[in-house]
Each structure stands twice: as C-alpha cells, then as structure tokens.
Amino acid sequence: MTITVQALSQLPLFAGLGDDALREIVPHVREHTFSSGQVILLEGDPCQAVYLVVRGLVRTVRLSHEGREQVLAYLGPGELFNLVPALDGGSHLATVRRCDRGNALHHPLRALPAHRARAPQGGADHHGSSGD
Numbered sequence: 001m002t003i004t005v006q007a008l009s010q011l012p013l014f015a016g017l018g019d020d021a022l023r024e025i026v027p028h029v030r031e032h033t034f035s036s037g038q039v040i041l042l043e044g045d046p047c048q049a050v051y052l053v054v055r056g057l058v059r060t061v062r063l064s065h066e067g068r069e070q071v072l073a074y075l076g077p078g079e080l081f082n083l084v085p086a087l088d089g090g091s092h093l094a095t096v097r098r099c100d101r102g103n104a105l106h107h108p109l110r111a112l113p114a115h116r117a118r119a120p121q122g123g124a125d126h127h128g129s130s131g132d
Contacts, residue, residue: 003029003105013052013080013107030106034098041096047085049108053077056102060094074099 005022008014008029014022031054034040040051043062057076061069072094075081081096086109 003031011052011105012078013050013083025107028108031103032106033103034101036098036100038098039095040098040104041082041092041094043092043095045092047082047090047092047109049106050083050086051081051096052105052107053079053081054103054105057099058096058102058104059099060096062094069095 003026005019005026008022008025009017009019014025017025034056040058053075055077057074058081059074060072060081062072064070082092084090085092
C-alpha cells in the first residue's frame with residue numbers, strides 16, 4: 001500500500017480529517033510486514049503506536065494466572081489495535097501476534113496528539129476496544 005492522503009482518507013482511524021491534516025500525518029505512517037506467528041506487541045510493554053491491519057489476520061491474547069493464552073479477538077483488514085493505551089498513555093493490554101503473513105500500518109504516538117486535536121467530534125473512537 002502506498003501511503004498517500006487519498007489512501008489514509010479511506011481508513012477508519014483517519015476518516016473525517018481534512019486533506020491538510022492528512023498531509024501532516026502521511027510522513028509519520030509506516031507500513032510493516034509481519035511473518036506468521038510474529039509478535040507485534042507484548043502485553044505490559046509501553047505503548048508507542050496505533051496499528052491498523054491492512055492485510056492478513058492478527059490474534060490478541062492475554063495470559064491467564066495459570067500461564068495459558070486466552071484469545072481476546074481476531075482482527076482483520078481495516079481493524080485497529082492498541083488505540084486505548086495510545087489515548088490514555090498506558091501499556092499494551094494484550095499481546096498481539098500475526099496469524100499469517102500480512103501488513104499493518106503503524107502510526108507513532110509522538111505524532112498522534114496533534115492529529116487527534118484536528119479530528120471531528122468522536123473521530124478517534126473507531127474500534128477503541130478491539131485488541132487493546
């Protein structure tokens with residue numbers, strides 16, 4: 001996926017933002033390819049970015065007190081993860097791992113506050129609980 005103003009405007013996280021705001025966001029967004037089974041985020045680590053699944057499937061899990069993985073959700077193309085800790089400054093609430101080879105967009109937190117200020121009312125609440 002080529003990251004352009006037009007491409008970002010089609011994604012739920014950025015829907016409703018004007019072209020000027022999107023032009024400021026474009027240089028900060030990166031696409032990453034992850035291998036099947038690769039860990040993207042570890043539960044408890046500090047949050048550094050919001051992610052959007054572009055292609056493939058990710059699984060969010062938490063460890064039980066007995067040390068077993070509990071699957072919270074499977075997320076596919078167009079779904080966000082890590083939004084809640086990004087907004088509240090917390091740590092990752094779950095481990096996120098690729099189920100298959102695929103891509104995700106990565107938007108670093110250092111660039112997020114300025115963009116959230118320009119979002120329309122409620123614009124940053126898409127899929128807030130998915131995979132967080």
